[in-house]
Every structure is written in C-alpha cells, then in structure tokens.
Amino acid sequence: MKKKQKQRLVSALVSGALLLAGSTVFADEQEFSLDEYVVTANRMPVKKTETAASVTVITREEIARSGAANVPDIFKKTNVMMSEDATASIPSINGDDRVLILIDGRKLNQEGGQRMGRFGADLYYLPSVDSIERIEIVKGPASALYGSDAVGGVINIITRKGSKPDTHYTLETGSWGLRRYNLNTENKVGDFSYRINFERKHQDDYRYKNSRSGEVERAVNTAVDQDSLNIRLDKDLGNNRSVTLTVDHIDGRKGFNVIPDQTVQPYYYFPNGVKAYVENDVSLTYRWEQGEKTDNFIKLYRNYLTYNYENMTNLYGIDVNWGRFTNQTDGAEWQQTWKFSDNYTLLGGASWRQTTYDNSEQGISDKKITNRAGFLENHWRLPQNWSVTAGVRYDSYSLFGNKSTTRITVNREINNTTNVFASWGQVFKVPFIDEVYGNGIVVPNLNLRPETGDVITLGMNARLAKETELQASVFTSRVEDAITYQNLGTTAFPVYQYANVAEQKRSGLDLSLKRQLSPQWQIAAGYSYVKVEEKEHGAGSYQDDINNSQPNGYRLSLQYGQDKWNADLSLRGATGRNLKAFSSEDYWVVDLGVNYKINPDTRAYLKVYNLANEAYELRGSYKTSDITGAYPMPARQFVFGIDQRI
Known part of the structure; x- marks a missing residue:
C-alpha cells in the first residue's frame, strides 16, 4: 500500500512539472546580494523570508570577530550541539548526529567507516577558517534533496573567492605549547581569481579538570601536529558562466588516546598510540545561468582520506592493530533549474557516487558502495505571499537497494522581514561499510538495512523591531530500523556488532533572539530543548537517551565594538543531563575574546576558552565506561595572536 502511494506521489509531482512546462523562460542575468538569500535549504538561492526552514547564517565578518581558530569553535555560539572527545568532533542538529556536511555543496561525509556516532566526518578535518566566506546551518530533513x-x-561551508590583492599572515601562541601559523593570499586579475591558504598547527597534550578530584590534569598522549593547504581558482567565462577548481589537503599526526584517564577504561587507554592522517580533496565545478532561484552546475570531485594507527597497545598489553584505513569517494553531479514563470520553478538533478573502503589488516579489501540518484523539486509561488515546494528523490544503492524520499514545505511571507513555515520530509541513512563487513572488533552483519523515518517542523523567522530578530522552531521526528551496536565480547577485549534493533523518537524546540542595543553593543540569546527516546525491537516502551548531552541548552553572547576595539563574551550551558553518562547534570562555560586594531593592517587578539575552568563533557560515556566523565573537555586555555596584512 505504501509503495503504491509513493508511486502515485512521484507520478503526480513529475506530471505537474511537465504540465506546467509549456515554454521555458530562463531568468535574466542579474546582480543580487547573497546576504538576502540562503542557498542550502533549497539547493538554489532563495530569499530568507521565502525559505521554509530554520536557517542560521554565519558570515565571514562574524567569524573574524569571534576569533575562532577552527570550525568547532564557530559552532559554539550556535544551535548546533557538539559531541567531542580527544579524537574527534561531530555536530548534532535537533539532537541527531546524522548531519550532512558540505563544502561548497560537495558532500564530505564518508560511507566507509571509523567515525564517531552516525556522522561520517570529523569537523577538525575541514578547511581553515580563513578560507570560509559563510556557513549555512539548516535544521530539519533534507534527504529528498x-x-x-x-x-x-x-x-554547508561556502569558501571564499579571491576578490582583490590581499596577503596576510596570522601568528598564534597559547597554553599547552600551542603554535599556529596561517598565510593567506588572494587576488583577482581580469576574469581570473585565486585564493591560497596554508596553515601549520602544533599543540602539546591538553589539560582538563578532573571532575572527581577537582584537579587540573594532563590528557596523556593528545598532542597534535597538522598542516593544511586550501586552494580555490575561479575563471569567469562570460555570459553568466564560470568554472571553479578547489583543492584541499590536510596532513597530520595526533596522539590517539580515546579516554585520557587510565582509571576509567584501560582498554581504550593508549599512552603511545598515534593516528597519522592525510586528506586530499579536489573538486571541479562548471556553472551557468546563476541568479535568484537559479543554480545550474556540473560538478566532478574526489574525496580521499587515509589514516594509519600506530603503537596501539593498551594498558592490558593488547595490541589493537587497527592498521590503515582508506576512504576514497569519486562523484559527479548535475543540477538544472527551469524557471517557467515568476510563479513556478522546477529544480532537478542527478548524481553518481562511489566510495571505496580498505582496511586490509582487518580483512576489508576494496569494498565498494555505489549510488545513482535523481531528484525533482517543484517551487510554486501562490497569491498572498504563500509558497509551496514538493519534491522527490530516488536513490539506488549497490548494497542496500532502492529508496525514494519526498518532502513538502509551505511558507507564508508576512512581510519583507518575517515568515512562518511548515515542512514534512522523509529521511534515510545508509549503514557504513565497516558496519556491514566488520573491522576486527566489529562482527560483520550483511543484513543491515538503511535507517528510515520522517520529520515535521514548524517555525518562524521575524524581525520584531528594527534592531531585534527572532527565530523559533519546533520539530518532531521518528527513525525506524535505527542502527546501534551491541557488545558481544569480554571486558578485556570488547567485540561489537551493529544491528537494526531500535526505533527512535525526537522532539524539541529552538529559540534564538538577537538585538542591537546600540551602535556599540549587541546581545544574542538562545534556548533549545531536545528529548530523545529509543525503543529496542520487542520492548514495551520508549526509554530516554542517557547520552543526550543537551536536553536543555542555553546560549548567551554579549558583543562590543567601537573604534579599534572589539570584544565578545559568551556563555553556553546545558541542564537535565543523566549522571549515568556525565559527571554533572549541568555545565556552564564562559569564553572571552578581545580584538584590538593596532593600525589598518595589524590586529592583535586575546582569547580565553573556559574562563571559569569548568569540568565538563560533551560526549556521554554510557555503555563505553563504568565511570562517568570519560571524555573531558579542555580546561582554561589562553591564546594570543597577531594578524598582519603584508
């Protein structure tokens, strides 16, 4: 019955598109400010007040004022929840870590394996913040796109395009032997532009405040050395056509100690373990007919990530020979926009993507997963500033068969600064390759199925007064055939298997308020509530997720700027956490940043992270350790830097 309903819905959407396609009228070439538009929610530029989604935009200027040194730093002031330990950093949106990460629209998530949670990437393996033009964060489902x-x-992290002659370097030093050097150069000559960014970073073992003793201790074997290079080349071909080449390279070594306190879980304590990693990504994009509700392109790309684990002997004397892992993804995408009238636009596209995963030491040799997909989405503009979108996507996976997903959104633009919206969308998430074929401590499960579900969202974006902006949204979601792991081994040598054993429900709300108090002062505040429940197959009722790190989340930021000074004081915290997973039910972390412009070409800044020296965790330790607080966050850290234009 459900299959027939889906087929009828797909037929109706396609038929509607064809019936309305009497004659094609492409949008005239036009200049418009991207500040008034968002791209990610609809895969094309759409006015913010016509977008049926809760979208947070972080601009290049905001990133510079914050003094953020990496992408996780940027998200600390947003409604993105972070889960971090000494080895990785992953985001959660609406309490779900099944989040898609894009670089200029290119999917970065890997389908291979070796990751934290259900997120197939690591936020520390992203381009330098000096390469970022803006970041768009879209809350809610987008599988149909x-x-x-x-x-x-x-x-979606959108990188900077070279626009003028400019070269500058940044020098940073700080606690725990921190040294960071960054060089950025860009220029535009005629119809050609380039931007090149190089960064080198070193930091010794970080310190953390032990939640049990109250003492600041060294997180053994957590030092990191990393180099990164980001290149973007753009060529304007005329007639609203362009071609872009991007190259991203990361080469690093970091101490790999999953749990830095040896008394917590000796199996995961690696005093000499090292993770060496190399990432090489390249993307070539040809674009034409760019404008409002128009984004046409062909994209070819390769993502390559390899990491090798060395000296992985734990306190039990067991050599956990994880070996070398390689994820390589090759992909091609085509997207076309047809604007048939001022009131109807059709967006469509197709893609091919293949991931090859190799871990010979664990018996996985060149395992592949291939996907072929196509999508269509209709955009109707209706009377009285109503707009409706309806879309469908069809995915065909070599390992998991075929899957179609749909979404419908309704938006009402109240005025130029306010809109209300509702959306419903189906979602799915395919298993990772190592969940299917295993990887040493993981037993294979060749019968794994994709996770499926749907999400409903209601929200509004409003300017309450000239200097006050409000975002509000509520959501509810369900996921069936949720994949979780089961411990099948002994305490000395854990053995796991992934299985479709659970159903999950999530519900919550998010409020964000920003107000310009005066030309010098601005304040921003936010609150989020997320309830996560899980029920294993055959169980009688749902149980709360014990590892929910932020049932109630709070954000407060006060910014000051005048003449040569700029300062930012921020507070973030959470309450209602479970003591089976965390060392405390709540935490409150204060960060401070101060910038001083010495002259037009020189800026000095001071950052203090965790000013009050709070002991806290962002990753729950339930099921991974008998002791809470297994993944402590860094203690108070001072960073001083100078940015100099040459």
Missing part, C-alpha cells in the same frame, strides 16, 4: 545523511540537518 541531498540523499542519505541529511536527517538532522545540513551544514
């Missing part, structure tokens, strides 16, 4: 992974939401 982007396919697998876009369950909780989508994060």
